[in-house]
Amino acid sequence: MNLFGKKSYYSLDGNERSKKNDRRRAKSEPSIPDGMWIKCNTCKAIIYKKEVTEYKLCPNCHAHFRMSPAERIGITLDEDSFQEFDANMVAKNPMDYPDYEEVIRKAQKKSGIKEGVVTGRGKIRGFDTVIAIMDSHYMMGSMGSVVGEKVTRAVEYATEHRLPIIIFTTSGGARMQEGIISLMQMAKVSEALGRHDEAGLLYVTVLTDPTTGGVSASFAMLGDIILSEPKALIGFAGQRVIKGTIHQDLPEGFQRAEFQLEHGFVDRIVHREKLRDELGRILRLHCPQGREEA
Amino acid sequence: MSDAMKSVGIARMIERPNTKQFIRELFKDFMEFHGDRLFADDGAIVGGIASFEGTPVTVVGIQKGHTLEENLKCNFGAPNPEGYRKALRLMKQAEKFHRPVITLINTAGAFCGIGAEERGQGEAIAKNLLEMSRLKTPIISIFIGEGGSGGALALAVGDTVWMLEHGMYSVLSPEGFASILWRDSSRVAEAADLMKMTSGHLLENHVVDRVFKEPEEGLEHNLSYTTDQLREALRETIPELMEMEQKELLQKRYERFRKFGEYAE
Ligand SMILES: [Zn+2]
Numbered sequence: 001m002n003l004f005g006k007k008s009y010y011s012l013d014g015n016e017r018s019k020k021n022d023r024r025r026a027k028s029e030p031s032i033p034d035g036m037w038i039k040c041n042t043c044k045a046i047i048y049k050k051e052v053t054e055y056k057l058c059p060n061c062h063a064h065f066r067m068s069p070a071e072r073i074g075i076t077l078d079e080d081s082f083q084e085f086d087a088n089m090v091a092k093n094p095m096d097y098p099d100y101e102e103v104i105r106k107a108q109k110k111s112g113i114k115e116g117v118v119t120g121r122g123k124i125r126g127f128d129t130v131i132a133i134m135d136s137h138y139m140m141g142s143m144g145s146v147v148g149e150k151v152t153r154a155v156e157y158a159t160e161h162r163l164p165i166i167i168f169t170t171s172g173g174a175r176m177q178e179g180i181i182s183l184m185q186m187a188k189v190s191e192a193l194g195r196h197d198e199a200g201l202l203y204v205t206v207l208t209d210p211t212t213g214g215v216s217a218s219f220a221m222l223g224d225i226i227l228s229e230p231k232a233l234i235g236f237a238g239q240r241v242i243k244g245t246i247h248q249d250l251p252e253g254f255q256r257a258e259f260q261l262e263h264g265f266v267d268r269i270v271h272r273e274k275l276r277d278e279l280g281r282i283l284r285l286h287c288p289q290g291r292e293e294a
Numbered sequence: 295m296s297d298a299m300k301s302v303g304i305a306r307m308i309e310r311p312n313t314k315q316f317i318r319e320l321f322k323d324f325m326e327f328h329g330d331r332l333f334a335d336d337g338a339i340v341g342g343i344a345s346f347e348g349t350p351v352t353v354v355g356i357q358k359g360h361t362l363e364e365n366l367k368c369n370f371g372a373p374n375p376e377g378y379r380k381a382l383r384l385m386k387q388a389e390k391f392h393r394p395v396i397t398l399i400n401t402a403g404a405f406c407g408i409g410a411e412e413r414g415q416g417e418a419i420a421k422n423l424l425e426m427s428r429l430k431t432p433i434i435s436i437f438i439g440e441g442g443s444g445g446a447l448a449l450a451v452g453d454t455v456w457m458l459e460h461g462m463y464s465v466l467s468p469e470g471f472a473s474i475l476w477r478d479s480s481r482v483a484e485a486a487d488l489m490k491m492t493s494g495h496l497l498e499n500h501v502v503d504r505v506f507k508e509p510e511e512g513l514e515h516n517l518s519y520t521t522d523q524l525r526e527a528l529r530e531t532i533p534e535l536m537e538m539e540q541k542e543l544l545q546k547r548y549e550r551f552r553k554f555g556e557y558a559e
Contacts, residue, residue, distance in 0.1 A: 086559070088559055089557050089558070089559050090557065090558050090559075091556075091557060091558075092556040092557055092558055093556075094499075094556040095488060095489065095490060096488075097488065098488075145554075145555035145556050145557045146555075146557045148554075148555055149555045149557055152552070174443070174465045174466070176465055176466060176471060176474065176475055177475070178465075178556075179464065179465055179488075179489050179490055179491075180463060180464055180465055180489075180490065180491065180496065180499070180501050181499070181554055181555060181556060182465050183443060183444070183447055183464075183465040184501065184551060184554035184555070185554065185555065186420075186423060186444060186447060187423050187427065187447060187451050187551040187554075188551050188552055188554055188555070190420065190423035190424045190427060190451075191423070191424070191427035191428070191451075191547075191548055191551055191552070192552075193424060194424045194425075194427050194428045195428075195548075197424075198428065213444075214443075214444055214465075216416035216420075217404075217415070217416040217419040217420050217423075217444040217448075218419070218420045218423055218444075219420070220416065220420070221414070221416050221417040221420040221421070222420050222421070222424055234416075235411050235415075235416065236404065236406075236410070236411060236415040236416035236419070236444075237404075237406035237407075237410070237411065237415065238406075241406045242406045242407060242408065242411070245405075245406045245407060246406075246407050246408065248408070250408065251408070254408070254411070255411055259412075263412050263413070263414065264414075265414050265416075265417055
């Protein structure tokens with residue numbers, strides 16, 4: 001229950017964020033005026049915290065708040081079916097970036113996980129699948145060596161065991177502190193997905209808020225089936241960068257899931273409460289005959 | 295000035311020889327082909343077929359101009375999705391006819407604009423990464439100037455990746471790095487040093503496999519000094535890659551990119 005992306009993994013405690021953090025927080029991250037109440041940054045409603053269910057939706061406007069991998073596993077996989085891969089993989093400092101170790105320590109503390117993605121295998125409605133879930137609370141889900149390696153290994157595992165893979169993406173882009181090595185991760189994950197594809201196996205992407213930069217220009221856009229949560233921000237370039245390049249205002253709803261659907265880059269927008277059912281149905285429809293009742 | 299900043303300055307010089315000049319120097323009978331067959335022709339990507347000392351090849355590169363007028367035609371070397379899709383179309387054509395592909399890279403990055411997003415810049419780059427990684431014909435990628443992030447990588451998933459002495463390749467510009475990570479745009483030189491974006495550093499960490507010397511007087515004054523070395527390298531490498539078993543070629547390309555990453559377990 002990591003609604004607020006701070007403190008320990010399962011904490012729902014209120015906390016005091018600085019004003020600066022409030023300004024920088026994206027729309028889909030609720031603010032927390034005190035321990036009992038939260039404010040939805042989409043509809044501005046003040047919500048009694050207990051009204052927010054495990055799906056992490058605004059009870060007033062149904063805004064999809066950001067989730068942690070543990071929460072995502074809870075609403076997606078069959079109970080106790082998850083087996084994690086590479087849980088202890090941690091970053092090194094390929095560029096000798098000053099204080100990277102400290103940056104990592106803070107991100108670990110904030111998110112409660114060791115790196116920006118959790119990978120493993122489990123079952124959805126009885127169907128086996130490999131799964132990777134990124135976490136925007138960990139350095140904005142940026143992709144460095146560990147994210148690239150864990151996702152690549154998960155894909156390779158899926159290829160080897162002839163399993164589908166589902167990736168929940170959320171990322172601000174490359175892990176800049178790892179320099180060019182972070183860029184290479186885009187090629188690494190993509191080539192592994194190429195082999196999974198050649199093997200005739202199913203890859204489903206679930207785009208969640210936000211999916212931008214290097215992740216959007218690699219595995220996020222390579223799914224056989226691309227689902228998205230409503231209103232998720234999805235795009236290659238950041239909005240500030242685009243504004244700085246073209247000196248124009250951006251249209252309403254630019255780069256949101258609905259925009260991507262309209263432009264043909266997303267198969268379906270799926271409300272979070274229906275996601276498990278839809279994924280289950282997709283897995284079932286890709287299952288060889290005779291395993292329908294699995 | 296630091297070596298890194300010096301290279302950044304040289305790589306970005308408006309006089310720096312561009313893709314079309316390299317094509318003229320290195321290949322014969324170049325025929326430019328246009329369009330992605332889906333939306334438009336992107337002037338930022340130049341591609342087509344040519345002969346390299348008798349061997350038919352496909353050449354695809356990112357084009358920058360020397361004047362404002364030229365740059366308006368090629369969008370300052372910032373490709374749109376249709377440019378990446380044209381590049382992929384020509385690479386798939388090369389695969390069909392079993393021609394080696396030579397890519398020439400020189401871009402500050404993929405274009406950031408409304409239309410680019412509407413037409414799927416991310417999807418276009420992603421598709422190139424995946425398809426290049428399994429293209430059943432050799433790919434030689436050469437960084438001739440700037441190599442900005444995903445927009446450069448989208449043409450650089452090669453069997454071998456080369457770079458000119460003053461080329462550069464990075465996950466974002468040193469200006470972007472300084473302003474995003476340090477919120478201090480005056481620290482550009484420090485960022486350039488830290489980012490290890492010069493040919494020497496990139497050779498050290500195997501992001502590039504070979505570096506080609508540039509003349510003292512500047513590449514724009516003596517292009518053949520460097521293209522002579524490139525020609526010799528191509529003369530050696532093209533047959534080597536063409537003779538390789540397809541399975542081995544693809545396995546080696548896979549391993550070339552699979553190895554990147556530093557982590558502890
Ligand atoms: Zn709301």
